Amino acid sequence: MNPILNLERVTVEFVRQRAVGRPRQVLHAVNEVDLEIAPGEAVGLVGESGSGKSTVARAITGLNPVTSGAIGVDGNSVLRAKGKDLRMLRRRFQMVFQDPYSSLDPSMSIGSTLTESLTVHGLERGPAAVERAADMLLAVGLRSADLAKYPHEFSGGQRQRIAIARALMTDPDLIILDEAVSALDVSTRAQVLDLLQGLRRDRRLAYLFIGHDLAVVQRMSDRIAVMYLGRIVEVGPADDVIRNPQHPYTASLLASVPQVGSRGAERAAELRRRLHVRADPPDPWNPPSGCAFATRCPFVMEMCRAETPPAVEIASEAVSRCHLATDAGRGTESEARWDRAREFLAMPSPAS
Numbered sequence: 001m002n003p004i005l006n007l008e009r010v011t012v013e014f015v016r017q018r019a020v021g022r023p024r025q026v027l028h029a030v031n032e033v034d035l036e037i038a039p040g041e042a043v044g045l046v047g048e049s050g051s052g053k054s055t056v057a058r059a060i061t062g063l064n065p066v067t068s069g070a071i072g073v074d075g076n077s078v079l080r081a082k083g084k085d086l087r088m089l090r091r092r093f094q095m096v097f098q099d100p101y102s103s104l105d106p107s108m109s110i111g112s113t114l115t116e117s118l119t120v121h122g123l124e125r126g127p128a129a130v131e132r133a134a135d136m137l138l139a140v141g142l143r144s145a146d147l148a149k150y151p152h153e154f155s156g157g158q159r160q161r162i163a164i165a166r167a168l169m170t171d172p173d174l175i176i177l178d179e180a181v182s183a184l185d186v187s188t189r190a191q192v193l194d195l196l197q198g199l200r201r202d203r204r205l206a207y208l209f210i211g212h213d214l215a216v217v218q219r220m221s222d223r224i225a226v227m228y229l230g231r232i233v234e235v236g237p238a239d240d241v242i243r244n245p246q247h248p249y250t251a252s253l254l255a256s257v258p259q260v261g262s263r264g265a266e267r268a269a270e271l272r273r274r275l276h277v278r279a280d281p282p283d284p285w286n287p288p289s290g291c292a293f294a295t296r297c298p299f300v301m302e303m304c305r306a307e308t309p310p311a312v313e314i315a316s317e318a319v320s321r322c323h324l325a326t327d328a329g330r331g332t333e334s335e336a337r338w339d340r341a342r343e344f345l346a347m348p349s350p351a352s
């Protein structure tokens with residue numbers, strides 16, 4: 001089946017010049033990212049702060065210009081489309097942001113907020129638009145009488161429901177949820193997550209679910225992609241990535257939340273001990289050569305500092321960007337060290 005969303009080698013660079021005469025610096029906020037989302041699929045995107053998750057989301061929605069690469073929605077290039085074609089494409093993917101306070105215009109009624117997104121996309125207007133807005137409020141667990149109210153009359157969870165209703169107005173195929181539940185308290189968060197799962201089932205929606213709570217991302221996603229300094233370093237079925245991470249960075253993320261995953265408390269404690277040694281993240285404006293995680297990786301080999309690991313298919317639908325996933329590093333290290341690293345990550349031996 002054709003993917004609903006297809007990112008190919010998407011790169012987003014930011015440039016700065018600290019002073020006249022000083023060299024121009026380039027930050028690869030998103031670095032050659034490949035990612036496909038099938039219709040109805042939910043893909044989680046995780047990684048520490050600054051790894052580039054929001055920049056991916058903003059690149060897809062056109063909020064950040066893309067330096068190179070291709071973004072396809074149902075086979076149509078978002079980057080090349082213009083005018084009416086672009087509008088038609090844009091209505092097929094919508095975004096919900098973290099902050100339900102700043103993402104709704106306080107001076108606009110909920111009704112206007114919802115119908116505006118139809119107007120923007122050249123869809124229904126007038127009574128038909130209002131009727132659709134009322135339906136969407138019901139779909140997210142609010143009442144049609146709420147159309148006349150203003151954002152300040154709602155709680156954080158309700159505002160996020162309104163943001164979701166707004167996203168649904170154009171009948172999208174994909175919703176990008178950037179930390180959409182992160183600002184909510186635990187019980188409200190659980191309710192909004194239930195709502196999202198129900199909507200996905202009923203409307204065959206695909207999600208790109210960005211979050212930092214790995215347990216939540218695991219629950220919401222079919223697959224999980226892990227970002228580190230602009231690159232996707234691991235992607236695979238959600239349960240596999242959480243239970244049996246194949247990239248040392250994923251393992252280190254999991255090690256910081258011992259309750260997630262099934263590696264046992266002892267193993268988690270050992271991982272934590274080993275993986276927290278080199279805690280300082282590199283300066284993204286001046287990243288290490290080779291593998292960007294080399295400066296913090298407990299399994300670092302000589303080649304890691306020299307060569308960027310390729311994306312290696314480690315199982316069906318699972319990819320890791322780590323030299324340990326290939327046989328290339330073997331022989332450059334002592335056999336014992338190599339085996340220890342592989343054993344620690346519970347990696348199957350690569351097929352010879």
Ligand SMILES: Nc1ncnc2c1ncn2[C@@H]1O[C@H](COP(=O)(O)OP(=O)(O)OP(=O)(O)O)[C@@H](O)[C@H]1O
Pocket residue numbers: 014015027029047048049050051052053054055056284
């Ligand atoms: N407009 C910009 N100009 C310069 N640098 C930027 C800009 N937007 C983002 N960045 C940088 O790009 C990198 C990726 O940022 P991004 O916001 O995508 O990270 P993130 O994974 O969403 O982090 P968080 O978990 O904190 O939301 C960071 O180093 C950030 O400082």
Ligand SMILES: [Mg+2]
Pocket residue numbers: 053054055
């Ligand atoms: Mg972000």
